[in-house]
Amino acid sequence: MTRIIFFFREAIRALRRNGAPTLAAIVTTVVTVVLLGVLIPVFQTAQGKSSEIRGGLYAEYAVYEDATKAERRELRKDLEGIPHVEKVVYVTKAEAIERLRKQISDPTILEQLNSNPLPASFEVYADDAANLTGIRAVVYPKGPEGKPFNPAVANEFPDDSADKIEQVTSAVKVVLTVITALLVLASLMLVGNTIRLSIYTRRREVEVMRLVGATRWFIRWPFMIEGVIVGFAGGLVAILILWLGKITVVDPLSDSINLLAAQGNVGFPTLVAVLFGASILVSTLGSGITLRRFLKV
Numbered sequence: 001m002t003r004i005i006f007f008f009r010e011a012i013r014a015l016r017r018n019g020a021p022t023l024a025a026i027v028t029t030v031v032t033v034v035l036l037g038v039l040i041p042v043f044q045t046a047q048g049k050s051s052e053i054r055g056g057l058y059a060e061y062a063v064y065e066d067a068t069k070a071e072r073r074e075l076r077k078d079l080e081g082i083p084h085v086e087k088v089v090y091v092t093k094a095e096a097i098e099r100l101r102k103q104i105s106d107p108t109i110l111e112q113l114n115s116n117p118l119p120a121s122f123e124v125y126a127d128d129a130a131n132l133t134g135i136r137a138v139v140y141p142k143g144p145e146g147k148p149f150n151p152a153v154a155n156e157f158p159d160d161s162a163d164k165i166e167q168v169t170s171a172v173k174v175v176l177t178v179i180t181a182l183l184v185l186a187s188l189m190l191v192g193n194t195i196r197l198s199i200y201t202r203r204r205e206v207e208v209m210r211l212v213g214a215t216r217w218f219i220r221w222p223f224m225i226e227g228v229i230v231g232f233a234g235g236l237v238a239i240l241i242l243w244l245g246k247i248t249v250v251d252p253l254s255d256s257i258n259l260l261a262a263q264g265n266v267g268f269p270t271l272v273a274v275l276f277g278a279s280i281l282v283s284t285l286g287s288g289i290t291l292r293r294f295l296k297v
Contacts (some may be wrong), residue, residue, distance in 0.1 A: 008225055010222040010225075012229075021197060021201055022226075022230065024197070025230045025234070025283070026230055026233050026234045026237070027234075028190055028234070029230060029231060029233075029234025029235065029238070029279050029282075029283060030234045030237045030238045030241070031190075031238075032190060032234075032238075032279075033234060033235055033238030033239070033242075033275050033276075033278075033279050034238045034241055034242060035183065036183075036275060036278075037238065037239075037242040037271065037275050038242075038245075039180060039183055040271060041271070043176055043180050046172065046176055047173065047176065050169040050172050050173055053169055054128070054129040054169050055125075055129075057125075057126075057129045057132060058089075058123045058124055058125045058126075058132070059123075059124045059126075059132055059135055059136055059139070059156065060091075060121050060122070060123050060124070060156070060157040061079075061121055061122050061124065061139060061148075061153050061154075061155070061156050061157070062119040062120070062121045062153070062154040062155050062156075062157065063075065063119060063120045063121060063122065063152055063153065063154060064119075064152055064153075064154045065119060065120070067152045071151075071152045072090070072120075072152060074150070074152070075122065075150045075152040075153065076088055076090065076122065078149065078150050079122055079124055079139075079150075082124075082135050082138045082139070083131075083134070083138075084126050084127050084128065084131035084134060084135060085124055085125070085126060085127070085135060086125045086126060086127045087125045088122055088123070088124055088125070089122070089123040089125070090120070090121075090122055090123075091120060091121050091122070091123060092120050093116050093118055093119065093120050094116070096116075096118040096119070096120070096121065097116045097118050100118065119154060121157070124139075129169070129170075130170065136156065139153065139156065140156065196286075206219055224284050227280075227283040227284040227285070227286060228280055228283065228284050230283045231279040231280035231281070231282065231283030231284060232279075232280055234279055234283070235275065235276040235278075235279030235280060236276075238275065238279065239272050239275065239276060242272070242275075243272075246268060
């Protein structure tokens with residue numbers, strides 16, 4: 001117990017004596033944690049919106065009006081048997097015209113029609129939007145101009161936007177993943193380099209202690225405690241900044257901006273706990289690992 005108290009006293013004394021490097025390490029930790037605290041929710045929201053859009057993509061196939069119930073059941077069974085098909089939804093003629101009525105700006109135009117011109121159809125949803133092309137190739141083995149795999153299929157509703165949306169959302173997922181990985185790596189390197197510079201200014205002190213017979217862990221413990229204190233202080237300030245940003249910017253605008261209102265898998269309390277723990281862990285490990293170089297005397 002006495003030794004632990006000694007280590008804490010030494011760590012606090014060193015922090016006071018090396019004010020500039022300590023302040024630099026705390027500021028670096030604050031910037032890093034704030035950056036990650038903003039990036040993670042943005043990444044989550046973008047991923048969630050991308051998945052939501054991709055989940056709404058489907059291939060639609062019209063059914064001949066004179067197709068019997070048995071032929072429609074057989075067609076549904078054939079569609080559900082295609083690999084990577086998640087679900088098949090049957091849309092009646094009445095449902096199709098009702099959807100159109102909701103989509104157009106002037107629904108009264110449809111009142112001029114003597115009959116419902118829209119056919120019944122099957123909407124085919126894939127387990128992943130990237131598999132829609134493969135599903136279309138099964139339904140029309142020789143392309144849109146060829147014959148469908150089931151005679152009850154009248155035609156495929158062309159939808160070039162689905163392919164474009166799938167390509168764009170796939171690219172967004174890749175870009176966001178790469179950016180997140182690069183920013184996390186840059187943040188860790190920034191914290192590590194700042195801690196390394198702080199320890200480098202005290203390398204003579206470490207060498208002297210090593211020469212007089214101090215063990216490696218006896219020297220390392222005060223530095224690691226310093227890392228805990230720096231991580232704690234930096235994480236606390238960063239979380240305070242994030243909390244102020246949440247209650248003053250995000251929460252008031254979340255009702256009017258749907259993107260800000262989107263919730264990810266990680267809530268704010270969980271995010272705070274993860275960032276706080278990460279700031280302490282990175283600072284502590286950074287101090288301990290960086291110090292190994294100067295312990296080789």
